[in-house]
Amino acid sequence: MSAPAIILENVSVELGGRPVLENLNVEFESGCLTAVLGPNGAGKTTLLHAILGLVPYKGHILFGKERREKRPRLGYVPQRLDLDRGSPITVRDFLTAVQTDRPLWTGISRERDQQSRAALERIGVAAILGRPIGKLSGGETQRVLLAQALLRRPEILLLDEPAAAVDVSGEALFCDVLEQVQDELGITTLLISHDLSIVSTHARNVVCLNRQIICSGPIAAVMTPDNLKRVFSPHTDVFDHSHSHTHPPA
Amino acid sequence: MDLLTHLVAQIFPFSWLEPEFMRRALLGLILIAPACATMGVQVVSMRMAFYSDAISHSAFSGVALGLILGLDPRWTMIAFGVLVGCGVLIFARKSELSSDTVIGVFFAAVVALGVVIVSARRGLARYFEGVLFGDILTIQTVELWAILTLAAAILIFQWLAFNRLLLLAMNPPLAHSRGIRPAPWEMAFGILLALLVMVALKAVGLLLVTALLVVPGAAARNLAKSAAGLFWWASAQALIASVLGLYLSFIWGSATGATVILICVLFFVGSFGYRMIKGAR
Numbered sequence: 155m156s157a158p159a160i161i162l163e164n165v166s167v168e169l170g171g172r173p174v175l176e177n178l179n180v181e182f183e184s185g186c187l188t189a190v191l192g193p194n195g196a197g198k199t200t201l202l203h204a205i206l207g208l209v210p211y212k213g214h215i216l217f218g219k220e221r222r223e224k225r226p227r228l229g230y231v232p233q234r235l236d237l238d239r240g241s242p243i244t245v246r247d248f249l250t251a252v253q254t255d256r257p258l259w260t261g262i263s264r265e266r267d268q269q270s271r272a273a274l275e276r277i278g279v280a281a282i283l284g285r286p287i288g289k290l291s292g293g294e295t296q297r298v299l300l301a302q303a304l305l306r307r308p309e310i311l312l313l314d315e316p317a318a319a320v321d322v323s324g325e326a327l328f329c330d331v332l333e334q335v336q337d338e339l340g341i342t343t344l345l346i347s348h349d350l351s352i353v354s355t356h357a358r359n360v361v362c363l364n365r366q367i368i369c370s371g372p373i374a375a376v377m378t379p380d381n382l383k384r385v386f387s388p389h390t391d392v393f394d395h396s397h398s399h400t401h402p403p404a
Numbered sequence: 405m406d407l408l409t410h411l412v413a414q415i416f417p418f419s420w421l422e423p424e425f426m427r428r429a430l431l432g433l434i435l436i437a438p439a440c441a442t443m444g445v446q447v448v449s450m451r452m453a454f455y456s457d458a459i460s461h462s463a464f465s466g467v468a469l470g471l472i473l474g475l476d477p478r479w480t481m482i483a484f485g486v487l488v489g490c491g492v493l494i495f496a497r498k499s500e501l502s503s504d505t506v507i508g509v510f511f512a513a514v515v516a517l518g519v520v521i522v523s524a525r526r527g528l529a530r531y532f533e534g535v536l537f538g539d540i541l542t543i544q545t546v547e548l549w550a551i552l553t554l555a556a557a558i559l560i561f562q563w564l565a566f567n568r569l570l571l572l573a574m575n576p577p578l579a580h581s582r583g584i585r586p587a588p589w590e591m592a593f594g595i596l597l598a599l600l601v602m603v604a605l606k607a608v609g610l611l612l613v614t615a616l617l618v619v620p621g622a623a624a625r626n627l628a629k630s631a632a633g634l635f636w637w638a639s640a641q642a643l644i645a646s647v648l649g650l651y652l653s654f655i656w657g658s659a660t661g662a663t664v665i666l667i668c669v670l671f672f673v674g675s676f677g678y679r680m681i682k683g684a685r
Contacts, residue, residue, distance in 0.1 A: 203577060206580055208576075208577055228581050229581070232575045232577055235575050235578075237573075237574055240625060241449070241625065242625060242628040242629055242631070243570070243631050243634075244631070247630055247631040247632075250567075251567040251570050252571065255564070256567070257563055257566035258566060258632050259566060260563075261632060286629075306582070312581075314577075
């Protein structure tokens with residue numbers, strides 16, 4: 155395992171007096187994709203919020219081999235944006251707003267516009283730059299959210315169930331784009347998911363969470379039926395899924 | 405201030421603007437209406453119309469408290485409105501209740517307090533007509549200075565906060581990942597909005613102040629193709645409605661604030677029609 159990018163030491167979070175995360179001790183390997191896996195209510199999003207510094211926590215969250223407390227540049231991809239379909243805010247507006255504090259009503263400089271276009275080109279959706287962001291499909295929105303996260307040249311990329319609002323084909327496409335970007339830039343990536351197929355296909359390491367760390371390590375070692383039962387439920391069964399997906403024509 | 409009213413007369417060389425009080429009224433309106441419209445863009449995106457309604461209704465209590473304490477009710481009204489705004493924002497952040505519920509509780513409290521004071525001291529009721537309907541034609545120099553200062557503060561705030569508030573409205577954790585701390589920016593916006601609402605009462609009154617915030621922004625959404633368009637369409641409509649509303653209220657002898665709002669609503673209807681026709685093509 156290469157040097158850790160994020161180190162959690164005895165990290166606990168309480169929200170409204172209720173423990174959400176309890177005494178987490180884990181390291182996230184730098185330069186690769188680590189999935190954080192767990193059922194609903196396991197504290198996955200809270201973990202990301204703690205790493206972002208959004209929620210108060212006990213313990214230490216340290217970054218890099220120097221184990222510094224100061225956060226590096228973080229790119230964050232949320233599940234969705236809170237924006238109604240009638241809003242005229244465009245993808246161009248959104249990508250400019252994440253780059254600069256100069257107000258959008260004073261116009262957008264050519265340099266910012268080129269950077270936005272380049273970010274969209276990298277993930278193959280340059281044509282949507284001028285479209286209202288509220289009118290994009292779920293898959294397009296997720297790619298715009300990935301583009302905004304990459305615009306800041308982050309050292310660590312945090313993705314909070316990015317494919318939750320996307321259909322199956324959109325989800326696969328998004329993950330392919332993510333993997334391509336990850337290979338290209340070598341960014342440390344934390345992907346929150348409860349989708350086992352995404353995790354097993356795209357992650358190198360897995361951290362299984364259910365308020366506490368259940369298990370962590372390379373995917374082959376961690377994704378065992380016993381571990382998955384411990385994470386999701388003692389009543390869950392795991393079935394081998396190795397048949398071909400080629401179906402005969404109807 | 406004389407220089408500014410003189411400037412207004414130069415820019416709008418109309419005979420109906422010859423009386424000094426009309427020029428002062430127009431100056432007040434063209435400062436306050438675009439300020440409301442631009443803040444209204446965020447009021448809509450951050451869903452804070454109910455908040456501005458609660459602030460405006462606290463005017464009853466603010467005026468009543470000023471009168472029974474022997475203070476100038478214009479300033480106690482503003483101070484009380486800001487206090488209520490801060491209370492709502494702090495309580496909504498600290499409690500686990502939804503912000504709508506918190507605002508509802510404060511709304512009920514401030515209206516009930518005002519009614520209790522006014523009903524116990526019957527002589528106070530006559531002061532409230534101006535609060536209910538506004539009276540821009542009687543605006544004083546000191547009030548114009550307050551409006552000018554606030555408009556300048558809002559312009560600076562919109563320069564600093566426009567992009568930040570856009571991101572905060574879209575996704576607070578995402579904004580935070582960009583180094584934008586939600587609490588100070590939302591607090592600053594809430595306090596400025598409370599100040600603006602209380603100052604704008606003079607122009608359009610308690611019953612219509614939320615309309616001055618929301619309607620130009622809503623009409624702008626039908627016409628704009630970008631965030632910049634939203635800002636400028638809302639400002640331009642509020643500005644035109646101010647001039648036209650003052651003129652028509654002069655001709656018709658109607659309440660100026662209500663006439664301005666009616667024109668804003670007509671702009672909204674027109675913009676909605678435009679959007680429908682454009683969508684049908």
